[in-house]
Amino acid sequence: MVALPESVDTGAFCPARERYAAGVREETDMSLKSPKAFFAPLAVGAPQPLREIPARPSRAIHFFDPSNPKMVDKIPQMVGTVDVLLGNLEDAVKADKKIDARNGLIEIAKNTDFGPTQLWTRINSLDSPWVLDDLNELIPAIGQKLDVVMVPKVQGPEDIHYIDRILAQLEAKAGITKPILVHAILETARGVAEVEAIALASPRMQGISLGPADLAADRKMKTTRVGGGHPGYLVRQDAPKGADGTADIHAARAIFQQDLWHYTIAKMVDACAAAGIYPYYGPFGDITDVVACEDQFRNAFLLGCVGTWSLHPKQIEIANRVFSPSVEDIKHARRVVAAMGDGTGAVMLDGKMEDDASLKQCLVLVKLAEELAAIDPALKATYDAIEVD
Ligand SMILES: CC(C)(COP(=O)(O)OP(=O)(O)OC[C@H]1O[C@@H](n2cnc3c(N)ncnc32)[C@H](O)[C@@H]1OP(=O)(O)O)[C@@H](O)C(=O)NCCC(=O)NCCSC(=O)C[C@](C)(O)C(=O)O
Ligand SMILES: [Mg+2]
Known part of the structure; x- marks a missing residue:
């Protein structure tokens, strides 16, 4: 039994402190994530970190x-x-509405049954005057209902370590039994450079999103948009030869707009896949x-992303459709699975070679379709109706 001096204000009831007072000692990680202690809680009484991030559908956030x-x-x-x-508590919420937004989220979370839908929040950035209160107020009030805390403008793994420890302390204090997961936004040049370390910084890491607007500003890109392409970022067809045999640079030529975000998304996908996050x-x-x-959205889906953001209700339908495998893809994938038998060797299907590796790609689609069908009855009916010839 550890006696606390009478002058210490112990505050409200805290399950972790009660257990500590009762002599219960739990294994925690006092280091900054040493490899051996990676899966130890970061505070006495915090829930055990997950060893695997659940594959919950998240086509649209x-x-x-x-x-x-x-x-x-x-x-x-x-x-x-x-x-x-x-x-959302961060950018796009006016400074004089920050506290209303935080209180509003607490009220919505308390009064809404979210059923199969996940509840996430985006807290204010770590250098802002609001973030500490965001965490101190949200976690005790609605921590048990919050699935994921999205952290903006992450610079490196140290930002994740900071959030990791605070969340553990707050979870312990509030008696929260399931660990709250963390999602980083990739919106600084250093964050992109350190994306692999960010992805591996904590067992809480659920995933990473591209933040193209802040990233563009931080990198000093000369754009003024929130995501998407740019007509000036292009490749032009070679000039045809003119009558004198030299290149006619003024002739009409096809131009191909390029994807400004390809490099960053591909780098992020590799970092996430290597770390087992999304x-x-x-x-x-x-x-x-x-x-x-x-x-x-489709470019991101094809490159390996599991979902995207929706800012307006009309983007939800687009995301749900694009990030669900198409009927044609599932039909083809099931044919390959059937044709490959025990999964080894090579077969010809419609003039194309299929082998162990193409089977693995097909299984990615089949598994995703099963996960989505489990929460989306309309999609389940669509996939169930597919006939494989
Ligand atoms: C774009 C805006 C201003 C157009 O808002 P609007 O009211 O002008 O649009 P509307 O078409 O007239 O809206 C129709 C109805 O839908 C409602 N509505 C509209 N949007 C939503 C919504 N999201 N959720 C629920 N309802 C919504 C709206 O209130 C209205 O209701 P009404 O029919 O009763 O009048 C508005 O949709 C909006 O504010 N969306 C959210 C913006 C946001 O969250 N931005 C931050 C994320 S992006 C970012 O931070 C960058 C990043 C990652 O950090 C980085 O790249 O650096
Ligand atoms: Mg931003």
């Missing part, structure tokens, strides 16, 4: 401002139509251009 009554009104009816609802595209700011939005 839908952002709403909890201080905006019109948006808040729409949240209950969005439950079940979107995989993740995220109460990569996401981020925001597409041109809300009216649903066609280009779909293209950007």
Whole structure:
């Protein structure tokens, strides 16, 4: 029994302190994530970190401002139509609404049954005057309901270590039984350079999203958009020869717009896959251009991302469709699985060679379809109706 001096204010009831007072000693990690202690809790009484991040569908992470009554009104009816609802406290919430947003999120979380939909929040940046109160108030009030805390403007693994320890302390104090996961936004040049270390910084790491607007500013890119392409970033077809045999540089030539985000997304996907966590595209700011939005989302899906952000209700349907394998892909994948028998060797299917490696790609799609069908009855009916010839 550890006696506390009478002058110490022990504050509200704290399960971890009670257990400590009762002589219970738990293994924790006092170091900054030494390899052997990687999976030890970072505070006495904090829940055991997960060894594997659950593959919960998260095709769209839908952002709403909890201080905006019109948006808040729409949240209950969005439950079940979107995989993740995220109460945003950071950029896009006005400075004089920060506290309303935090309180609004607490109220929504307490009063809403989220069913299969995950509840995430994006806290303010680590250098802001709000972040400490965000954590101190959200975790005790709604920590048991919060699945993931998204951390903006992550610079390196030390930012994740900082959040990791605070979350452990707050979880212990509040008696939270399931660990809250952490999602980093890749929106600084140093963050991109350190993305592998960020992905591996903590067993809480659930995933990483691209933050193209802040990243562009931090890198001093000469763009003014929130994600998407740029007409000036292009490759031009070679000039044809003119009558005099030299290149006619003024002749009409095809131009091919390139993807400004390809390098960063590919780097992020590799870092996430290597760490066993999930990569996401981020925001597409041109809300009216649903066609280009779909293209950007599909590029990310093909490269390995599991989801994207939705800023406006109309982007949810696009994300749900793009990040669910198509009927054609599932039909083909199931044919390959059937044709490959025990999964070894090579076969010909429709004039193409299939082998162990193409089978593995097909299994990625089949597994994803099963995970999505488990939470999306309409999609399940669509996949169930596929006939493999
Ligand atoms: C774009 C905006 C201003 C257009 O808002 P609007 O009201 O002008 O649009 P609307 O088409 O007129 O809206 C129709 C209805 O839908 C509602 N509505 C509209 N949006 C939502 C929503 N998200 N959730 C729920 N409801 C929504 C809206 O309130 C309205 O309700 P009403 O019919 O009753 O009048 C608005 O959609 C919005 O503020 N969206 C969220 C923006 C946001 O969260 N930005 C931050 C993420 S991006 C970012 O931070 C960058 C990054 C990663 O950090 C980096 O790259 O660096
Ligand atoms: Mg940002």
